[in-house]
Amino acid sequence: MSIKGKLLVVGFGPGSFEHITARAREALQESEVIIGYNTYVDLIRDLITDQAIVRTGMTEEVSRAREAVRQAEQGKKVAVISSGDAGVYGMAGLVYEVLIEKGWTAATGVEIEIIPGISAINSCASLLGAPIMHDACTISLSDHLTPWAVIAKRVEAAASADFVIALYNPRSGRRTRQIVESQRMILEHRSADTPVGLVKSAYRDREQIIITTLGGMLDHDIGMLTTVIIGNSSTFLYDGKMITPRGYQRKYTLNSDVQALKPHQRLRNEAEPWSLNAQEDWDEGELEEEELQAKQQAQEREHVQQLERLQQQQSQQTVQQVIQQGSEQSSQQQERVQAQAQQQRYSSAAAADLAMEALQLFQGKGQLASVQPTIRQPNIVRNNIPSILEIGVAPGIANKKFTARQIGLLAELAGDEGELEYTTHHQVILRLPTDDADTVVARLKAQQLLVFPIGDVVQIKACDFCNLEKDEAIPIAEELNLRFSGLQTHKEIKVGLNGCGMACYGAVMEDVGVVYRKGGYDLFLGGKQIGRNAHAGQNVAEGIPAERIVETVELVLKEFTEKGHPGERFHKFFKRVGQIAGFTHKEHVQPVIVDAICGD
DSSP states (O other), rough: OOOEEEEEEOOOOOOOOGGGOHHHHHHHOOOOOEEEHHHHHHHGEEEEEEOOOEEEETTTTTHHHHHHHEEEHOOEEEEESSSOOSSSSSSHHHHHHHHHHHHOOTTTSSSEEOOOOOOOOHHHHHHETTTSOOOOEEEEEOOOOOOOHHHHHHHHHHHOOOOOOEESSOOOSSSSSSHHHHHHHHHSOOTOOEEEEEESSSTTTOOOOEEEEEETGSSSSOTTTEEEEEOOEEEEEEEEEEEOOOOOGTTTTTSSSOOOGHHHHHTTTTGHHHHHHHHHHHHHHHHHHHHHHHHHHHHHHHHHHHHHHTTTTSOHHHHHHHHHHHHHHHHHHHHHHHHHHHHHHOOOOOHHHHTTTHHHTETTTTOOOOOOOOOTTTOOOTTTTEEEEEEEEESSSSOOOOHHHHHHHHHHHTTTTOOOEEEESSOOOEEESSOEEEEEEEEEEEEEEEEEEEEEEEEEEEEOOOHHHSSSSSHHHHHHHHHHHHHOOOSSSSEEESSSSTTTGGGGGGSSEEEEETTTTEEEOOOOOOTOOOOOEEHHHHHHHHHHHHHHHHHHHHHHHOOTTTTTOHHHHHHSSSSEEEEOOOOOOOOOOOOOOOOO
């Protein structure tokens, strides 16, 4: 008789040891074989003792599941690991599917245990505050296995139904448009100021937490390790936290220990008129009101007929007096009818007062309206807050020196609610809440300050030309800024210019680098400043004459603007298309570092 093996499908949570459940730890210890994606194996490395390890790369999920089943059928205890919860975009379902294909049953086949873990929606929400206190859903934007048309319908449905939405797998190196399309669909149903949380690598070493808005979320880096949590119409920000109210404020007084409604009163229909039971009562009340309105209309018709008969007998002046008198009587009669209907709907005046806030949520026949709940808390940031103006400010393209008046103006504009951030691009980022951006920009320009838009635009950067002493290339830098700065693109693209061959400002590391050298301009394309494979741009041309360099840069920017995918960075675009403005891409080769052998 063969010994049955066992499959342990383990969700180990976000990746931090303190968030791995005790059962998950036990499962890893009792297993003989651990099978998982490379990154996941590395995350639990300290919990592995003498188990055999089977590790594969991304997109090898089927091979992992089949190998796990094969080894379990040989009588081994096999742990298949997933981050988060194994049943949420994890390995649990796929393991079952592979077993089913083999005719597995619980009675005759290997034993299987699914061990739950903390899913990303929960771990990320805990870092953001309490954004999923009300109805929420998860949607994966990966269309490698699910048709995009299906995903789009789900995003549209969740947005229209006012769910809090957690987006998994929002963007990868090849999938850049899905998050853009999702934002567009959700914006059709929600304000651009809706709070959004971006959490990358929750509870791991490189954890990053950003709270932004639905309208501005694409201005931030979003990748495969990011979970995007989009609030619903009632989600608000308070002290840097996202909060989605459950609805307690509709029935309870949150700033008082003594509640107006006693416990036995809180579940009555009149205390919660938004409920289905109360809605049915509402409909019955409306039928009675309709009968009253019908009687009122009949009386009004009879009154009009009386006026017509009087019109034949009296002068126009007399008729007008009668009409005025009749209108007043009709208005008074209508008010009496409405008062009667209101009294019939709500026999308890005290309960009606308590539910007044909730009644504002209704329109028509009890349908919910898009009304924000009233939260009795101070200093809460809501969806109707002023827009946040975010702009770059600099004293010039070549000139890097602010005057005292300019600094004073920036401080005055920022005030207590705004902020100033100095960047490595020789400009200051000014952020302040205002709905009057034009006035702010006008005041800055009046002090001879340059103003730059922030976001997916062309940004022109330049060195200080050795404190303006090496000034040959300054006119080119200023012309580049005049013609291209702020040009809308699919993704932010930086054009850097160095005024001499030393290139100390690092223009060669930018998306487009221009270096003035020996009377001409060298052009570099596709630099990458950050990451393990950071590298300088490819030197595609040398000695371009001054009269042609601006035109050449324009051709590069034009192709990127016309052919780039949403969210696609320039170095990836250059690699994908293979050729820009006649310049051919060459694969960057990382240098090989060889340890030197030293000795006497």
